[in-house]
Amino acid sequence: MAAKIQITRKSYLVIAACIALVATGLWWTLGGSGTQTAQQKKKGTPSIAVLAGKALRKDVPFRVESLGTVQPLVSVSIRSRVDSQVLKVHFEDGAKVNEGDILFTLDSRAIDAQIKQAEATVTRDKAQIEKAERDSERIAGLVAKGTISQVQEADAKTNVEVLKATGAQNEANLQNLRVLRTYYDVKAPVSGRIGIANVRQGAIVRSADAGTPLATINQIAPIYVAFGIPERFIPELRTAGDTAKVEVQFQSELTLSGGKVAFIENTVDPQTGTILVRGIFENSDEKLWPGTLASVRVTLRTDANLVTIPSEAVQSGQKGTFVFVIENNVARVRNVKVLRTADGETVLAEGLEGNETVVIDGQLSLRDGSRVEIKSRQAGS
Numbered sequence: 242m243a244a245k246i247q248i249t250r251k252s253y254l255v256i257a258a259c260i261a262l263v264a265t266g267l268w269w270t271l272g273g274s275g276t277q278t279a280q281q282k283k284k285g286t287p288s289i290a291v292l293a294g295k296a297l298r299k300d301v302p303f304r305v306e307s308l309g310t311v312q313p314l315v316s317v318s319i320r321s322r323v324d325s326q327v328l329k330v331h332f333e334d335g336a337k338v339n340e341g342d343i344l345f346t347l348d349s350r351a352i353d354a355q356i357k358q359a360e361a362t363v364t365r366d367k368a369q370i371e372k373a374e375r376d377s378e379r380i381a382g383l384v385a386k387g388t389i390s391q392v393q394e395a396d397a398k399t400n401v402e403v404l405k406a407t408g409a410q411n412e413a414n415l416q417n418l419r420v421l422r423t424y425y426d427v428k429a430p431v432s433g434r435i436g437i438a439n440v441r442q443g444a445i446v447r448s449a450d451a452g453t454p455l456a457t458i459n460q461i462a463p464i465y466v467a468f469g470i471p472e473r474f475i476p477e478l479r480t481a482g483d484t485a486k487v488e489v490q491f492q493s494e495l496t497l498s499g500g501k502v503a504f505i506e507n508t509v510d511p512q513t514g515t516i517l518v519r520g521i522f523e524n525s526d527e528k529l530w531p532g533t534l535a536s537v538r539v540t541l542r543t544d545a546n547l548v549t550i551p552s553e554a555v556q557s558g559q560k561g562t563f564v565f566v567i568e569n570n571v572a573r574v575r576n577v578k579v580l581r582t583a584d585g586e587t588v589l590a591e592g593l594e595g596n597e598t599v600v601i602d603g604q605l606s607l608r609d610g611s612r613v614e615i616k617s618r619q620a621g622s
Contacts, residue, residue, distance in 0.1 A: 309468030366408030469515035
């Protein structure tokens with residue numbers, strides 16, 4: 242009987258310990274967690290760190306961007322107009338040449354001999370004409386005295402006219418030979434940079450050869466940059482005219498300005514919907530080289546007092562484009578209407594006044610009314 246009572250007392254002790262543990266858990270759950278929640282409420286909702294930028298009002302250029310190709314103002318293929326042999330090449334490959342410089346000297350001995358022969362023929366014709374005119378005058382005197390008939394006088398005059406016609410023909414032949422002689426000194430028709438000489442001293446050239454030219458000259462100062470722009474910009478381009486400014490930027494990040502619109506094609510390409518435009522640059526330092534690809538920017542006008550924001554601030558939603566504006570460390574959604582982009586900035590048509598602070602990084606964590614903390618941009622970011 243005593244042993245039975247002892248077991249019952251042990252059970253009571255175990256039950257009491259369990260009750261104590263349950264009470265401790267309830268206290269921790271109700272008391273401790275309640276205190277923690279109260280502390281969180283006391284501290285408030287945590288702020289979200291964001292980067293911010295400013296909306297500004299300023300003058301914004303109206304630009305059109307395109308991809309262009311540098312083209313020579315004039316490109317001339319030098320070819321021989323006569324059949325002959327090259328005696329001398331007067332330039333170095335890639336040299337700068339001026340209009341009228343002799344590029345090639347061809348063997349002209351045959352044409353020189355023909356010219357001397359033609360000159361002798363012309364001299365003989367002049368002498369024969371002088372003699373015929375003296376004879377005609379003498380015969381006219383004899384006719385006046387009645388010594389000879391008038392038929393002989395008419396024949397003498399006719400002979401003079403025939404000799405003059407022959408002399409004129411031979412004079413024209415001489416002039417033609419002198420013109421042909423100029424073809425043996427091949428001269429530069431324009432100033433520019435000449436390429437590689439495709440023939441060397443001793444080579445035979447023919448006028449009928451339509452293949453590789455003797456050399457090619459590209460006039461590169463001034464020089465063209467050809468590019469296409471969408472047809473919707475044609476009215477603005479025509480309105481801007483000579484006031485439009487053309488800039489080019491290369492892959493090396495070299496940027497050149499000072500170009501003007503020199504030519505607008507008279508037809509829009511129906512396949513691309515673009516129109517060909519050529520900008521002209523002085524290129525006195527020859528930084529623009531034919532065949533180079535470049536990014537082209539054409540400034541058609543400058544619009545005054547427009548609102549601009551960093552392009553990173555613009556977000557797209559179901560209701561259109563919007564930005565987060567920071568007001569008293571709270572992010573507010575503001576719907577905006579985008580006009581265009583320029584130089585990494587977005588130009589707005591409506592939505593902001595131009596003095597707001599906008600979120601440019603961290604928008605994915607924001608909702609309308611979220612508390613934010615503006616963080617500093619780290620160097621290099």
